[in-house]
Amino acid sequence: MATILYDADADLELIRQKRVAIIGYGSQGHAHALNLRDSGCDVLIGLPERSKSRERARQDGWSPLLPHEAAAQAEVIMLLVPDQLQGQVYRQSIQPELAPGKLLLIAHGFSLQYGQIVPDETIDVAMVAPNGPGAQLRHMYSQGSGIPALWTVYQDVTGRARDLTLSYARALGCTRAGVIQTTLAEETETDLFAEQVVLCGGLTSLIRTAFETLVEAGYQPEVAYTCCLQEVKLIADLLYKGGIHFMHNSISDTAEFGDYLTGPRIIDEHTRGNMRQALKDIQNGSFAREWIMENQAGQPMLKAWRRQDAAHPIETVGEHMRKLLP
Numbered sequence: 001m002a003t004i005l006y007d008a009d010a011d012l013e014l015i016r017q018k019r020v021a022i023i024g025y026g027s028q029g030h031a032h033a034l035n036l037r038d039s040g041c042d043v044l045i046g047l048p049e050r051s052k053s054r055e056r057a058r059q060d061g062w063s064p065l066l067p068h069e070a071a072a073q074a075e076v077i078m079l080l081v082p083d084q085l086q087g088q089v090y091r092q093s094i095q096p097e098l099a100p101g102k103l104l105l106i107a108h109g110f111s112l113q114y115g116q117i118v119p120d121e122t123i124d125v126a127m128v129a130p131n132g133p134g135a136q137l138r139h140m141y142s143q144g145s146g147i148p149a150l151w152t153v154y155q156d157v158t159g160r161a162r163d164l165t166l167s168y169a170r171a172l173g174c175t176r177a178g179v180i181q182t183t184l185a186e187e188t189e190t191d192l193f194a195e196q197v198v199l200c201g202g203l204t205s206l207i208r209t210a211f212e213t214l215v216e217a218g219y220q221p222e223v224a225y226t227c228c229l230q231e232v233k234l235i236a237d238l239l240y241k242g243g244i245h246f247m248h249n250s251i252s253d254t255a256e257f258g259d260y261l262t263g264p265r266i267i268d269e270h271t272r273g274n275m276r277q278a279l280k281d282i283q284n285g286s287f288a289r290e291w292i293m294e295n296q297a298g299q300p301m302l303k304a305w306r307r308q309d310a311a312h313p314i315e316t317v318g319e320h321m322r323k324l325l326p
């Protein structure tokens, strides 16, 4: 049974007594920094001299430092740069500024799990991984609630890492919703699996293939776009609200019957085998190796896929339809 902790399990004063450096000011960085500031924490922002995010940070009232300056002045360092850059940023800007007892935080386990960061033995290391994008994290906090998070302590030298990590999660607003204790491997592997198989890779491939099938059969692309892509939100909202059975109760009997009859023919045993293989590739590190090598080569495949993605007919139709049916 998962252990879920709430506000009452976390002491906000602990993080308020520390200076916190947020390295990176993107999706997660801006939300962490603003939520912590509104929770009464002393926050510094670390960004490179020529970072595009500096302007946004200034507009939000910060005076960004360089990453190594922020790391030097803080006792808690939250690393919120893209996963593929974390090893380099850790070695160049954080490691030289570490002193025994500092707490290094991450928001996703990739860099630690796959050895991109090998943390010094003298520091505490932990993870607070919010279950959603930064905009949502900030929005929910501003509304007086929060989004859930996964957390774990990876290395506890001081004996205080657990309490300080939970205190950080409280300042972020996540203990308002509930924080689930996990391990680094569990967070990293399930997160990568879900985004590849369901949330991103699975869903977009399903939508595009269905759109292409309808258009190839002679149906209007506008109609194919609406029913295969736009309506996903309506179903996702029902799933979010009450789960699969609740969604089934909310749709027509015809849609529900078609779901049971056709769903397993689309996602069949062959697909299950592919899912198992995708999971193995994540667990044995081959996905991580491929992604690290892709970055070392300057992201050639990612750039080519982005071009293909943007050129797909569903994008043109979508742009047109979003204007007509706002």
Ligand code: NDP
Binding pocket: 023, 024, 025, 026, 027, 028, 029, 046, 047, 048, 050, 051, 052, 053, 054, 067, 079, 080, 081, 082, 083, 085, 089, 107, 108, 129, 130, 131, 132, 133, 134
């Ligand atoms: P973003 O790409 O949105 O932001 C990255 C930030 O890091 C930008 O401000 C970028 O600046 C800055 N940056 C780039 N290089 C450096 C550097 N060398 N030193 C300091 N700052 C740098 O990333 P995310 O916020 O999406 O991801 C951050 C972490 O949060 C990752 O570990 C991710 O897995 C995790 N996470 C993300 C979630 C999400 O939904 N986005 C959800 C949960 C966890 P610039 O503008 O110049 O590029």
